[in-house]
Amino acid sequence: MRLPACLPVLLLVAAVLLPVLAGLAGTLLPAFGHLPALGAVGWSLDPWRRLLDEPGLAAALRLTLVSGFGATALALLSVALFCAAFHDRPLFRRAQLWLAPLLATPHLAMGVGFLALAAPSGLLVRLLAPLLGLDRPPDLATVNDPWGLALLLGLALKEAPWLLLVSLAALNQIPAARLMATARLLGQPAPVAWLKVVFPLVYRQIRLPLHAVLAYSLGTVEMALLLGPGSPPPLAVLPVRWFLDRDLGMTFPAAAAATLLLVLTLAAILLWEGAAALAGRAGRRWAASGVAAGARLVRLGGWLLPLLLLLALGSLGAVLLWSVAGPWRFPDLWPRRLDFATWAAHREGLLALAEATLRVALPATALALALSVAALEAVARHGRAAWPWLLGLSYLPLLLPQTAFLLGLQVLLLQLGLDGGLPAVLWAHLVFVLPYVLLVLAAPWEALDPRLARSAAALGAGPLRMLCMVKLPVLLRPLLAAAAVGVAVSVGQYLATLFAGGGRYATLTTEALALASGGDRRVLGVFAALQAGIPLACYALALLLPRWLWRRRAGLRAA
Amino acid sequence: MSGLALRDVVLRLDGRALFAPLSLEVAPGGVVTLMGPSGCGKSSLLAWLCGTLDPALAGQGSACLDGMDLDGLPPERRRLGILFQDDLLFPHLSVGGNLGFGLRPGLPRAERRARIEAALVEAEMPGFAARDPASLSGGQRARVALMRVLLAEPRALLLDEPFSRLDAALRGRFRRFVLDHAAALRLPVLLVTHDPADAEAAGGPVLHLASLATP
Known part of the structure; x- marks a missing residue:
């Protein structure tokens, strides 16, 4: 045969x-009260009532949206401005070399490194300690902050290199050099010309990876546990916490919370594309208007990505340093010995x-x-x-x-x-x-x-x-x-x-x-x-x- | 002095000159044709003039446009128009958006629209402003590309084999269209080609760029 x-x-x-479809069914059914193994048969909205009774739910939602959209937007913005500002500089090619270690590093290790940099006793605070006269870690939530900003930044550190990589791959598919020559001879300075004629074509090609970044940022559990606040935590943490609860009955609200996260993520992708369509329309009007201003602003914004990459490399270095650190008192910049x-x-x-x-x-x-x-x-x-x-x-x-x-x-x-x-x-x-x-x-x-x-x-x-x-x-x-x-x-x-x-x-x-x-x-x-x-x-x-x-x-x- | 003038221009790859030092002058309304085998550096010469030379190549010599030294000016301030083999219309913009791209900013909206529509009439494509460039025929795309260049009000026109991709019937007509417009605007034209028919139609002096790179 x-x-x-x-x-x-x-x-x-x-x-x-x-496994994905089976898993979705296994989440959706208990979310509506159906789980024969626990003796629950038929439909019920109780899981949703229990979820809505959760006191921190609104804050959890807000945290998830701020860190998810924020990290995705920050990563995309930094990559777009970097390419616009530096596409014709030697620095641009060198950036590709820095990418490999950042891409290889798992989210969690990057997060741990960011923690070692940004925590109240972290390296960045130690750098500032002599200026501020600190002799003990400040009583400030620089990470695990209730707004989710540390989570946002930690996610962006990992997602920006990935978006840069896929953008560079997309650039190879586009006659970027000749489009740029054309646009510049029509009177547009290089950074502005890149945003007007190359970026829209790159964006079309990186849509899928971008949606993946958004979905990951909204749904990550490990980064939320590491860098996000604990009470209330971001939405993605709720179902995990409830599921690990000894009380099997908590499976139902956990399933409802996971379903809410699913709906939220799909809606977020739609919302992102809607916003992108509006931005695209405004961008095309800008491109067709012939306005050539803004080059200096774009050049300045181009430094955002090198800053993020530096922070990411610093995080990686901080992980290594801590792993071989001997005794290390607070305001000291370097451990007393390495072993x-x-x-x-x-x-x-x-x-x-x-x-x-x-x-x-x-x-x-x-x-x-x-x-x-x-x-x-x-x-x-x-x-x-x-x-x-x-x-x-x-x-x-x-x-x-x-x-x-x-x-x-x-x-x-x-x-x-x-x-x-x-x-x-x-x-x-x-x-x-x-x-x-x-x-x-x-x-x-x-x-x-x-x-x-x-x-x-x-x-x-x-x-x-x-x-x-x-x-x-x-x-x-x-x-x-x-x-x-x-x-x-x-x-x-x-x-x-x-x-x-x-x-x-x-x-x-x-x-x-x-x-x-x-x-x-x-x-x-x-x-x-x-x-x-x-x-x-x-x-x-x-x-x-x-x-x-x-x-x-x-x-x-x-x- | 007005027009385009090149003096002792040499392009080098790894220190080796691609062609013998080149000097030429194009008066307003005149055409000079550059011919030579492929790979001899014709297109790179135009890229050097535009300020978009591949970093692997190095250029020396001087170029003046209407008495203004082009050396060190960014491409967007050189006031040069160029047409390539491909029309390179921006695929995400409408036909009107492409035409508006190079129009001087600061014009009143009605004036911009009028100029774009006038250019479309000139290209025998009235009412095409909202169209997607991908829906145009090859000849229409080529005419829009020329109109886009002219709306940016260049002071010289560079032609990088812009006729070679078109089929035989279209080629002659589009060539006439380009040369007539350049003559009417009294633009100096530097034409790079390997088609003797192009040189003949242009009518001006023909320079042969001898390649030094090939053995």
Whole structure:
């Protein structure tokens, strides 16, 4: 029997959508009072009444909206102004080099580093301490502030490099240099011309990643726990807190809160696009008006992103510094000595956790790579018009708040007795790893010159030999990049590990977050440093390995 | 002096000159045609004039437009108009938006609209202001591109093989359209091409840019 040609595509989409759809159902049903396992059958609005009775709900909503929209807008604004101001400067190319470590660092490690910089006893306050005459940490909520500003900034630190990366990729698809030459000769100074004629074309291409940033920022649990206020917390934290409650009855309001977050996120994406359409109309009127003013303002605003990147690199440095810090009194800028005592003291635990982390990350990445290669190859060989659209469905988990389907997934796994095991955690990670791996691989796969495959076929290579001997080696660089991204995504998963693991599967990420409330910043630094170190090592490998392997093949090195 | 004047212009790639030092003058209303094999640096010469030269290349020599030294001026203050092979209409703006892009700011709204509509009449496309550029034919797009350049009131016109992409029937007509408008506005025109028919139609002196780079 011949397998249908579209099987790899269906397999990939099913691997992602099955748990997502099942999880959504598992969240929506209890939200309306239906959960037979707990003896609740039929419909009821009680979960919603319980949710609305929650005293901090309005504040939680406000927090979520401010930090979610704020972080997304700040990241986009900084990237747009940076590109507008610096697209023709050498600095622009150098910025791309800084990006790799920031992209590899998981959200949580970045958040821990930001905490080490911005907390009342953090490095930034220590810098100012002599000026302000402080000899103890000020009694100020510089992080975990009730407005969610620290959360907003912490999110923007991680999202801005990602948006810059996708913008740079989009720029390669646009005849930006010739459009710029045209616009400038029509009288527009460079920064203004970039915003008027290049940015609208870039924006069209980065819409999906931008929506993913918005959805993540509204729905993040780990960053909210780390940098957000505790009472009330942002909306995304409520269902997790209630679910982890000993009282099983709290599953119902937890499901209602997760459903509210889902509706809020979908509405937010629509609202964002509505606002973007209005802004686009105003922008086109501005472009057509011939007004050339504003270049100086844009140039000034261009420094916003370097500032954010510097803060992000500083956060990364702060994590490393704390992990090797000896005794460190408050106003001192540098620890009294540096040693590996904290690393040594936690050696056993760190090794076990790193192993548990990799035991999920490596198979999840390998599976994601295999499924993606099979699906892309099927599209390349027998592609119908509908298939790329079908593949696009696998990006869905990036546009939903994680809680909305992970909560329901946990409820289902619990009923099936599957929670807590490695397979469940692995599949939950795959849901997030797969879309990113596919996102990295899809463009290079499509861009591969089809004549290469045709000439291989003309030389008598069968489909399998062509894949193994021609396509995979030529695409080694994007394959390794996708693998590094896959590991980084898996290592960073908090909620997927917590829920699919039933709270019993510990990784570096879950442990680091558990330690965050404890307060020993050295230990937290060690865990966060290792959490960042694993993906960083993978990124470095993905960057260096092709260079070494292809050191005698200039045509493959340059790509 | 008025017109466009180049003196001892050389472009270098990694220190090697692409062509022998070039000097030329174009009077208002006149056309000078530059011909040469592809890769000899014709288009790069125009990019150097515009101030948008690829950073890998270095240019030296001087260029004056109506007595004003172009050296060091940003592209937006050079008052040069250029047409490329591709029309490079901005795809997110309407036809009218494209035409308004280069219009001097500060004009009253009614005046702007009148100038845009007059340019459309000139291009034999009255009432096209609200149209999407993607819905135009190749000839229409080319005419809009020229009108957009002329509305910015340049003092010289640079043509970077703008006729080569058009099919044979259209090419001759659009060439006449461009050259007639440039002559009517008394603009100095520097035309870069490898089609002898272009040079013939332009009628002015023809310079051959000898490539030094190829062995």
